[in-house]
Amino acid sequence: MILKANDETELSLLAGVYPSIAAVTSAIKELEDELNLPKGTEHFVSDLHGEYESFCHVIKNGSGSISQAIDETFTQQLSAAEKHQLTALICYPEEVFSHKGDGVNLEALCSVQSLVRLVIICRFFTKFNARSTVKELMPANFSRPLATLLFDFQTGSELSSPCLNILDNLVASGSVKEFIVAIAELIQKLAISKLHVIGDIYDRGPGAHQIMDMLMKYHSVDVQWGNHDILWMGAAAGSEACIATAIRIALRYTDLDTLQSGYGINLLPLAALAVELYGDDPCEQFQPKVPAEQILPNHDRRLLAQMQKAIAIIQLKLEGQIVQRRPQYQMNDRLLLDKIDLAAGTVSIDQVSYPLIDQHFPTISADSPYTLSEDEQSVIEQLKLAFTASKSLQQHVRFLYSHGAMYHVSNGHLLYHGCVAMNDDGSFKAFKVAGKEFAGKAFVDRVDALARQGYFSPVGSEEKAYGEDAMWYLWCGEQSPLFGKQRMATFERYFIADTATHAEGRNAYYVLRNEAQSARKILQEFGIAPDTGRIVNGHVPVKVKKGESPIKADGKLLVIDGGFAKAYRGETGIAGYTLVANADSLSLVAHPPFESVKAYIEQGPQMEPDVECVETMSPALQVKDCEEALQINEGIVSLKSLLSAHQMGQLKQQ
Missing domain, CATH: 1.10.287 (Helix Hairpins)
Incomplete structure (x- = not known):
């Protein structure tokens, strides 16, 4: 303290x-x-997209640092199988003890010899943390023996007689399993001094709510909001457009666990409306993207497609209402429902007429296309009540506000999810908010404030309504630092066959970020020394399979979206990146796919993480060199x- x-x-x-x-x-x-002391180890991850098990594994093994420490410490003493068994015990102590399959020798794991190894590995990570920090992280029920084991009798790699006596007593007392769980969890915490999550916890995968539960209990974490996070934050605030969009994406990727199990959102009113309106509609363009390992009966697929179409139409109407009441967003090109010719079965975009794949629009009125039907209005009101009343969702979103922001600076690293909007010439793109022009850092600070305004302002106030619309804009607006594209072609992808209309275009930033000059300009804009600073960026998956490097701008900018989400692994060829910054090096760790805890315990990792050193520090950094x-x-x-x-x-x- x-x-x-x-x-x-x-x-x-x-x-x-x-x-x-x-x-x-x-x-x-x-x-x-x-x-x-040596500088503590910082871990940077991005674009988790609900992949709880994969993320959890990466954090539990310290991006491979725990197995590396075991390998270095017990190079000659332990076989490869024994090293893995020790690693698995540290990463998954409770699961190892309850494991019924092969590959686990419980008697050996509970021996004094096993406890000695755990203490030695815990000492290894203790030296990178202040004594006060270690004491704070110790479990209360074993704080006294752990303090002795870790601080008072250190004699190299061997344990003194008093320490061995403590371990003998633990075995004799029958509390050895509880102690192993306690010291294993302490090692996990000490392996990562700070965790930085650079956006997109939500959508795609089924466990966003579990990731949020985990982050809320984590000892040191900050979050830089992603566009998918701001969507759920807007939904929790009560933005009907954000609510409709979040539900549509969940239905598209069959991610109902987060909605229903995680947040208690009742989708029955939407299902009833979908069956009533689209019961005879095949909804071919709305077929859900079902993961290979998931079995979904045909009638469930059909219902999810119908529900997806029902909420998509509601979303498009609600978005149109925002565009009409916020002309400053300059998004009139997204007003497409009034461009539909129901008789001809076409839609006009930029004065070009395109045939519609799907022409069944029972709730779209030619006279008032953006007005919800009475039944649609009833459904969205029920869904809004469910989102705003969900205790767990509100807790998670408040955590995102208290531990998160649009960007963060940590030890010379500028962290943000999407982009800093730029013009083709490399200047920062300006945008008017409330009659005042903002660009660069000033604009990012302004929209951060608007996102907080949309959640925390009094219900029913104009300030809250303005902020809620701003959160929707941050999800899909051209100037949004979280989105960074010219448009979100939701309508075109569902209803038009011509793929040329599906293109969304990217902000000039995504070309300019390859240039060191642009990265230096951004660092300077945010008050960071451009010679020593570095940008850590997420949002756009790195196409590793096609030879793309995550290291850009002569090393000034690192993109760490490596495909935690299974939906993106076809592009990346890996299953996520971690950027690890410790005392003597900065490294990118590319993770292989994680099968399951059971397979890991029994067989070990099928592939080891691939580590690429970005920079070495000589001399090694100490705490006195850090913020x-x-x-x-x-x-x-x-x-x-x-x-x-x-x-x-x-x-x-x-």
């Missing part, structure tokens, strides 16, 4: 924590020692003021 002392009152409060010269001196020494040193030094100054007050007799020692 670091406290500041700016006046006599604060000094007195600080004295309550450190009541004597000895206590203050010890605290100053501990902070000064912390400055000389947290500022707070530590402030704490030292305050403690020295307290020490002087104790020495001068200004405060009574206890």
